Structure formats: structure tokens, C-alpha cells
Amino acid sequence: MNRTEFDAWMQSETDAVxxxxxxxxxxxxxxxxxxxxRYGVLDGGKRIRPLLVxxxxxxxxxLRAAALRAACAVELIHAYSLVHDDMPCMDDDVLRRGKxxxxxxxxxxxxxxxxxxxxxxxxxxxxxxPEIVPxxxxxxxxxxxxxxxxxxxxxxxxxxxxxxIGKPLDERTLRxxxxxxxxxxxxxxxxxxxxxxxxxxxxxxxxxxxxGDALGLAFQVVDDILDVTQASETLGKTxxxxxxxxxxxxxxxxxxxxxxRHANELRDVAQAALARSGLHDAAxxxxxxxxxxxxxx
Amino acid sequence: MNRTEFDAWMQSETDAVxxxxxxxxxxxxxxxxxxxxRYGVLDGGKRIRPLLVxxxxxxxxxLRAAALRAACAVELIHAYSLVHDDMPCMDDDVLRRGKxxxxxxxxxxxxxxxxxxxxxxxxxxxxxxPEIVPxxxxxxxxxxxxxxxxxxxxxxxxxxxxxxIGKPLDERTLRxxxxxxxxxxxxxxxxxxxxxxxxxxxxxxxxxxxxGDALGLAFQVVDDILDVTQASETLGKTxxxxxxxxxxxxxxxxxxxxxxRHANELRDVAQAALARSGLHDAAxxxxxxxxxxxxxx
Numbered sequence: 001m002n003r004t005e006f007d008a009w010m011q012s013e014t015d016a017v018x019x020x021x022x023x024x025x026x027x028x029x030x031x032x033x034x035x036x037x038r039y040g041v042l043d044g045g046k047r048i049r050p051l052l053v054x055x056x057x058x059x060x061x062x063l064r065a066a067a068l069r070a071a072c073a074v075e076l077i078h079a080y081s082l083v084h085d086d087m088p089c090m091d092d093d094v095l096r097r098g099k100x101x102x103x104x105x106x107x108x109x110x111x112x113x114x115x116x117x118x119x120x121x122x123x124x125x126x127x128x129x130p131e132i133v134p135x136x137x138x139x140x141x142x143x144x145x146x147x148x149x150x151x152x153x154x155x156x157x158x159x160x161x162x163x164x165i166g167k168p169l170d171e172r173t174l175r176x177x178x179x180x181x182x183x184x185x186x187x188x189x190x191x192x193x194x195x196x197x198x199x200x201x202x203x204x205x206x207x208x209x210x211x212g213d214a215l216g217l218a219f220q221v222v223d224d225i226l227d228v229t230q231a232s233e234t235l236g237k238t239x240x241x242x243x244x245x246x247x248x249x250x251x252x253x254x255x256x257x258x259x260x261r262h263a264n265e266l267r268d269v270a271q272a273a274l275a276r277s278g279l280h281d282a283a284x285x286x287x288x289x290x291x292x293x294x295x296x297x
Numbered sequence: 298m299n300r301t302e303f304d305a306w307m308q309s310e311t312d313a314v315x316x317x318x319x320x321x322x323x324x325x326x327x328x329x330x331x332x333x334x335r336y337g338v339l340d341g342g343k344r345i346r347p348l349l350v351x352x353x354x355x356x357x358x359x360l361r362a363a364a365l366r367a368a369c370a371v372e373l374i375h376a377y378s379l380v381h382d383d384m385p386c387m388d389d390d391v392l393r394r395g396k397x398x399x400x401x402x403x404x405x406x407x408x409x410x411x412x413x414x415x416x417x418x419x420x421x422x423x424x425x426x427p428e429i430v431p432x433x434x435x436x437x438x439x440x441x442x443x444x445x446x447x448x449x450x451x452x453x454x455x456x457x458x459x460x461x462i463g464k465p466l467d468e469r470t471l472r473x474x475x476x477x478x479x480x481x482x483x484x485x486x487x488x489x490x491x492x493x494x495x496x497x498x499x500x501x502x503x504x505x506x507x508x509g510d511a512l513g514l515a516f517q518v519v520d521d522i523l524d525v526t527q528a529s530e531t532l533g534k535t536x537x538x539x540x541x542x543x544x545x546x547x548x549x550x551x552x553x554x555x556x557x558r559h560a561n562e563l564r565d566v567a568q569a570a571l572a573r574s575g576l577h578d579a580a581x582x583x584x585x586x587x588x589x590x591x592x593x594x
Contacts, residue, residue: 124444151326
């Protein structure tokens with residue numbers, strides 16, 4: 001696998017996700033709701049979660065129609081969480097993906113509704129007619145996504161985040177928070193991709209689960225590092241906001257150097273899990289783990 | 298079907314829903330998120346949507362385990378919408394089901410997260426292990442619920458509602474708004490109950506769909522009537538708030554007497570659809586249509 005080949009794959013898959021979201025996020029939803037939803041999810045972001053879904057599906061030769069829907073559903077959940085997270089009662093942020101946040105652009109009420117509708121749309125995308133995706137697979141994908149998004153996953157992590165502002169956290173609590181807040185959905189992305197094939201063994205599933213777990217944590221550690229080392233223009237969102245908000249991060253808990261070492265250790269854990277899976281076509285997952293750690297925004 | 302028999306059935310089913318929600322809405326979700334979720338959904342409300350699910354499931358002799366999950370999932374969606382709808386950026390209401398609203402009790406951020414987590418939990422409840430509910434039925438229930446909750450249903454209706462404040466609406470636009478905002482989820486309740494059996498014919502499905510449609514609209518017309526005729530103590534929520542918020546309602550558009558006549562017409566439409574279904578055990582659905590129109594809160 002050379003880098004050029006990966007980049008071509010990534011571009012092609014990102015285009016496919018963009019085109020699908022373009023088709024599935026309704027331009028004509030009532031009272032400009034669709035406009036706000038599209039603003040919140042189209043044409044922005046690194047699409048790391050969809051790429052993980054599609055890389056995992058590719059590694060297991062999963063059903064393409066299901067994988068593309070899973071990729072878009074996961075991104076819809078991620079995008080809705082950003083819309084809500086940016087609101088004044090949460091992080092009160094005005095800049096996201098280099099644009100004014102949804103509530104700045106459309107008002108708070110519309111932003112809240114758009115986020116709510118994006119979450120519902122994720123499950124709508126996962127449940128097309130039975131001839132498009134087998135119903136049992138639809139149910140499996142909904143099960144994985146709902147659990148990753150909910151109280152025991154992303155929403156639960158955000159609640160810990162909210163409760164921890166201004167408080168010292170030990171590394172264990174910080175890890176638990178991020179495990180839920182960011183990790184659960186990244187891990188679910190890998191597993192939803194893997195679920196698109198019925199040929200995945202329990203051992204492979206477990207290895208991919210470990211890969212997703214390590215990668216999810218690595219992603220957050222790197223996020224914390226970038227928050228203090230990069231300018232807002234590079235990030236496309238407000239830099240240094242965790243510090244400003246007095247939020248504990250891997251950098252405040254471990255220090256910058258130890259955080260960097262930790263990110264690399266987690267990359268190694270992810271790569272080892274991938275090797276353990278014995279999947280022959282997991283090269284894209286492998287490059288993705290590198291990219292997550294080596295990224296600059 | 299005598300009234301005593303119906304009341305006993307209703308009490309027994311409401312208890313079953315309450316016990317299931319008690320079990321499924323987590324007390325131990327992180328950082329008091331579970332406490333806020335439980336506050337928002339337990340021990341309150343008329344449970345009209347769960348009762349519609351269970352009455353429809355009973356009419357078609359549907360799978361009990363699936364029906365109970367569908368009943369709780371629909372109620373979770375309804376309850377989350379109330380939590381978000383009451384927030385300052387929306388209706389800014391402080392009283393719901395006779396208690397302080399969730400954001401008054403727990404803060405806005407926690408209320409938003411609790412609502413978000415309740416929506417995810419609805420889909421989690423619908424997707425248990427395959428031996429509990431057949432996966433194809435899980436997928437069908439998720440499909441119905443996602444569409445009723447999303448941009449083309451409840452969230453879309455709320456967006457129209459938001460955009461219509463202070464504007465004159467004709468009856469057609471008002472009906473479209475309510476068809477989505479309240480009607481979609483009530484209709485979906487009936488259809489999710491019906492989906493719990495695989496023996497429902499296309500004609501029966503269509504008749505139940507018409508029943509749910511008429512009942513959903515009747516529910517909203519009666520809501521609008523009660524908003525101007527009942528005191529807050531009876532309603533358990535702030536009375537007269539549509540007028541205060543300068544929102545168009547069936548009463549402002551049609552007048553009180555015509556609104557009452559319209560509610561009765563819709564009841565007749567619902568009962569006629571039920572008769573057309575030819576289902577022998579639809580008595581509870583029939584009484585529910587009467588109760589929706591004759592209720593005092």
C-alpha cells in the first residue's frame with residue numbers, strides 16, 4: 001500500500017460519502033430545517049468516521065450499500081453532536097469547520113431542531129427498503145449506532161465532560177470520559193463496517209473492536225495536543241478553547257511530551273490489533289491509524 | 298367492551314410501560330445524565346402513545362416483547378421532544394407534567410444532552426438481542442420511528458411551528474404542521490403496534506394508518522381547545538401558552554365551536570377506519586379514539 005493509492009481511495013470514498021449525504025439530507029425539509037441540517041453536515045470535516053466504516057467494510061468485503069449508509073449515519077450522528085455541542089448552553093462556540101456554527105447562522109432553536117432531526121435521519125438512512133440492505137443487518141447497524149451515540153457512549157461522555165469543567169481529573173476518569181465521548185463512535189464506525197459482512201469471526205470482531213478502541217483514544221489525545229499546538233485557521237475551529245474553558249485534557253493531565261508518547265503507543269496498540277485480526281485487506285485501516293496520529297488538524 | 302374493562306386494561310398496560318421504562322432508562326448513566334433522563338420520562342404523562350402501540354398490537358395479536366419495546370421507544374421520543382421543546386431557546390416553559398421542566402431542574406446543557414440521549418435510547422430499546430425480537434421486526438420498527446421523529450415528521454413540524462410564530466396560518470398549513478409535529482408520532486405508534494404481527498394485510502395496514510392519521514389530528518385539535526379552556530393545574534403544564542406565544546392554533550383559526558365540531562368529525566373518521574380494518578379485537582383502539590377527544594387534560 002503506497003500513500004498515493006491510499007489518497008486516491010480516500011478521495012474517492014470521501015466523494016461517495018459527500019454525494020450520498022447530498023442525496024439523503026433533505027434540501028426540502030419544512031421551514032428551512034433542511035437548510036440548517038445540510039449546513040451542519042455537508043461539505044466539511046475530515047470524514048474520519050465514514051472512512052473508518054468504509055475501510056473496515058473493505059477489509060471484510062462487506063456489503064457496499066450497507067457500508068455507505070453506515071458511513072453517512074455515523075457522520076450524521078457526529079455532525080449533530082457538534083451542532084448541539086457548539087450551542088451557548090454547552091461550549092458556546094462560534095466557529096466550526098471554518099464557518100459560523102449552526103446556531104450563529106440559523107438561531108438556537110433551529111440549531112437544536114436540526115441536530116435532533118439529524119440524529120433521527122441517521123436511523124432513517126440505516127433502515128431503507130429490505131431489498132437494499134437485509135433487515136437483519138439494518139437492525140445490527142441500528143443497535144451498534146444507538147449504543148455508541150447514547151448514554152453509555154457519546155452523550156454520556158459529554159455529560160462527564162460537562163460535569164468536569166474546572167475540576168481536576170485523574171487520567172483514568174479522563175480516559176473514561178473520552179472513551180465514551182469520542183471513542184465510542186469511532187469504535188462503532190469500525191464495527192459497523194465490519195458488520196457489513198456476515199463472514200467475520202468472533203476473533204476478528206474482537207481484534208477490530210480493540211483496533212477501534214485504541215484508535216478512538218488516540219484520536220482524542222491528538223485532538224488535545226492540536227488544541228494547544230495549532231492555530232484556529234489550521235483547525236477550522238477555535239483553538240485553545242479547552243484551556244479557555246478550563247477543561248481537563250490529556251495535555252493538562254499528562255503534559256505535552258507524555259501526551260505525544262501516549263498517542264504513539266495507542267497507534268501501536270491499534271496496529272497490533274489489526275495484525276491480530278489476520279485480515280488481508282486491512283491496509284486502509286492501518287494507514288488510517290497512522291493518519292489519525294500524524295494529522296495536523 | 299365496557300369502560301371498567303378498558304380502564305383495567307389501561308392501568309395494567311400503563312404499569313407495564315412504567316416498569317419497562319424504569320428498567321431501561323438507566324439510573325447509573327454518567328454524571329447524573331441518567332437522573333435527568335429518568336426525570337424527563339418516568340412517572341408522568343398520559344402515555345397515550347404507548348397505549349396506542351399496545352392497543353394496536355393487541356388488535357393484531359402482535360409479539361408482546363416487541364410491542365412493549367415499541368411502546369417505550371415511542372414514549373422516549375415523545376418525552377425527549379418535550380424536554381427540548383421546553384428549553385429557553387424554544388418555548389421557554391417552566392412547568393411540565395406538574396413539575397419544573399428538565400432544564401429548570403438540571404440546567405440547559407444537561408437537558409439538551411438528556412434529550413439527545415433519550416432519542417438514542419429509543420433506538421437502543423428497539424434493537425435488543427435477536428432472540429428477544431426478530432431482527433427484521435427490529436429494523437421495521439426503527440424505520441417507522443425514525444421517519445416519524447425526523448425532518449418529515451415531528452422535528453419538521455416543530456420547525457414549521459417555530460417559523461409560524463406571530464404569523465397568520467390558513468387551516469391547510471396548520472394541518473400540515475400538526476400532521477408532522479404531533480400526528481406523525483401518534484400514527485407511527487399505531488403502525489408500530491400493527492407491525493408487531495406479520496399477519497396484517499395491506500388493507501388492514503392502510504385502515505390502521507388512516508385511523509392513526511385522524512386520531513393524531515384529533516389529539517392536536519383537542520390540545521388546542523384545552524389550552525384555552527383548562528387551567529394549568531388540570532393540564533399539568535402552562536395553560537394559554539399558545540396564545541401568549543402568539544401561535545396559531547385550531548381555536549384561533551377555526552374558533553372554539555368549530556374546533557370542537559372538527560375534533561368530533563375526526564373521531565368519526567378514526568372509528569370508520571377502524572371498522573374498515575375488519576379487525577375483531579380493535580375495541581381498545583376504539584375506546585382510545587373516544588378518550589383522546591373526550592379528555593380534559
